[in-house]
Amino acid sequence: MFKVLFETNFLVAIANVVMAILAIAAAIIAIKQLxxxxxESRIATAKTAYQEYLKLCFDYPMFxxxxxxxxKRxxxxxxxxxxxxxxxxxxFEQIIESLGNDKEWKDTIQSQLKYHAWHLxxxxxxxxxxxDAQLTKLIEKAVKEKCSHCN
Known part of the structure; x- marks a missing residue:
């Protein structure tokens, strides 16, 4: 009888350990998915913001x-x-707020800001x-690089 009781308690303990491991694994997977x-949401926000800017450029190519x-005419x-x-x-501020540390996005923004350095x-x-502070730094850099003749 002692042996059966021991085996039952042992099996319950193993089941509890297995359940705990599964619960931890499920939590890790859920965190990764979140x-x-x-x-993905931040990337989509950045792409949408840039798409809006491109539409603006398409609608106002003269600018x-x-x-x-x-x-100024x-x-x-x-x-x-x-x-x-x-x-x-x-x-650009929306892009930076979404993906501020992404070098490719910063380079893209920087290249566009240079076209408008005289106004900026x-x-x-x-x-x-x-x-945004990061956008302001990019603006300052664009002005410095492109605007030695600006007033």
Whole structure:
């Protein structure tokens, strides 16, 4: 009888250990899936924000390349251009908030900011510090690299 009782208790103990291991494994898998889901969501947010910027460029090709002399020819165009830049910066800020440490995204943003360095150099929203700190650094770098002649 003692042997049967021992075997039963032993089997219950093994079952409890196995259940605990399975519960831990399930928790680890759930955490990994949650992290993957968050990562995928951040990537989707960044891609959507950039897609919105590309649509803006498509809708306003005269502003996309940041040609100062053409944009400043007409006061109404310059007003629209300032809104174009604000929307661009907002899209870039969303990308940075989603994937701020991604070098490829930073390089992409940096390349686009350079087209608009002449305006960013005198932008009141940039001077006030209205934008994300990482975006502000990219703006400052673009202005420094592209705008030695800017006022």
């Amino acid at each position: 992290n993957n889901s968050k990562s 996309a390349d940041g040609n100062e002399s053409e944009i 007409n006061a109404d165009d310059y007003k629209k251009y300032r809104w174009f830049v604000a929307k661009m910066l907002y899209s 150099n005198k932008s009141s929203s940039v001077k006030r510090g209205d934008w």
